[in-house]
Amino acid sequence: MWGVSGEVDIAANLAAVRDRVARACAAVGRDADEVDILLATKTVPAEQIAAAVAAGARLTGENRVQELASKADVLAGLPVERHFIGHLQTNKVNQVLRYITCLQTVDSLSLADRVQRRLEATDTTLEVFIQVNVSGEDSKYGIDPDEAGGFAAEIAQRDRLALRGLMTIGAPGPQEVAAPGYRRLRQIRDQLRDAGLTVDTLSMGMSADLEVAIAEGSTMVRVGSAVFGARPS
Numbered sequence: 001m002w003g004v005s006g007e008v009d010i011a012a013n014l015a016a017v018r019d020r021v022a023r024a025c026a027a028v029g030r031d032a033d034e035v036d037i038l039l040a041t042k043t044v045p046a047e048q049i050a051a052a053v054a055a056g057a058r059l060t061g062e063n064r065v066q067e068l069a070s071k072a073d074v075l076a077g078l079p080v081e082r083h084f085i086g087h088l089q090t091n092k093v094n095q096v097l098r099y100i101t102c103l104q105t106v107d108s109l110s111l112a113d114r115v116q117r118r119l120e121a122t123d124t125t126l127e128v129f130i131q132v133n134v135s136g137e138d139s140k141y142g143i144d145p146d147e148a149g150g151f152a153a154e155i156a157q158r159d160r161l162a163l164r165g166l167m168t169i170g171a172p173g174p175q176e177v178a179a180p181g182y183r184r185l186r187q188i189r190d191q192l193r194d195a196g197l198t199v200d201t202l203s204m205g206m207s208a209d210l211e212v213a214i215a216e217g218s219t220m221v222r223v224g225s226a227v228f229g230a231r232p233s
C-alpha cells in the first residue's frame with residue numbers, strides 16, 4: 001500500500017496486517033490477542049522502523065549483525081523488544097547480545113554455551129527460542145525436529161538462558177505447503193510443555209503465509225515486506 005507521496009504507508013500497512021491477523025484468528029476461533037506481530041526489519045532504515053513503532057509496533061527483529069549495530073542507537077530509544085532472528089555465528093555473540101532482548105535462533109549447543117558464558121560474564125539473562133528446521137531443507141538452519149526434545153532439555157540446563165519459545169521458517173511456496181511443518185512445531189511445543197518446560201511462544205509465519213501459521217497455532221508472526229514494502233534484491 002502506497003501513500004499519496006509515493007512513500008510506503010507504514011501505518012496503513014501495519015493496520016492491514018493487524019486486520020489479516022484478526023481475520024485469521026477469527027477463522028479458527030482464536031483470540032487476536034494471542035498472536036504478536038514482530039517486524040522483520042532487515043534492510044529497513046531506522047526512520048521507517050520508528051514510523052512503525054509510532055503506529056503501535058512493539059517487537060522488532062534483525063537478521064544481520066552489522067545492520068543491528070548500525071541501527072542500535074535508534075532502536076535503543078524505542079519502546080520495543082529487540083529480537084535477533086538471523087543465523088548467529090558463535091564469534092559474533094558478544095557483539096549481538098548487548099543490543100537484543102531475545103535470541104530466536106539458538107541452533108547448536110556451541111552457540112548456547114557461548115551465549116551462556118557471555119551472560120555469566122555480564123551477569124545477565126536472556127530470553128531465547130530454539131530454531132527448528134521443520135521443512136528439512138538443507139539450506140536452512142535449525143535443529144532437526146526429532147532432536148528438538150533432547151536439545152531443549154540441554155538448553156533448559158543453562159541457567160542464563162530463559163527458554164521461551166520455538167521458531168521456524170516455513171517451507172516456501174503456496175501457504176498450504178508450510179502447514180505440516182508448522183503443525184510439527186506446535187506438536188514439539190506441546191511435548192516440551194508436557195515435559196514441564198515453560199515454552200509458550202511459537203514464532204512462525206511471515207508476510208506470505210501468516211494465515212496458515214495462525215491456523216496451526218502461531219503466537220508470533222514475523223512480518224517484513226507486508227509492512228515495509230518489497231526489499232531491494
Ligand SMILES: *Cc1c(COP(=O)(O)O)cnc(C)c1O
Nearest residue numbers: 040085206207208222223224225
Ligand atoms: C525477512 C524475514 C521475515 C519476514 O519476511 P517477509 O516475507 O518480508 O514478511 C521473517 N523471518 C525471518 C527470519 C526473516 O529473515
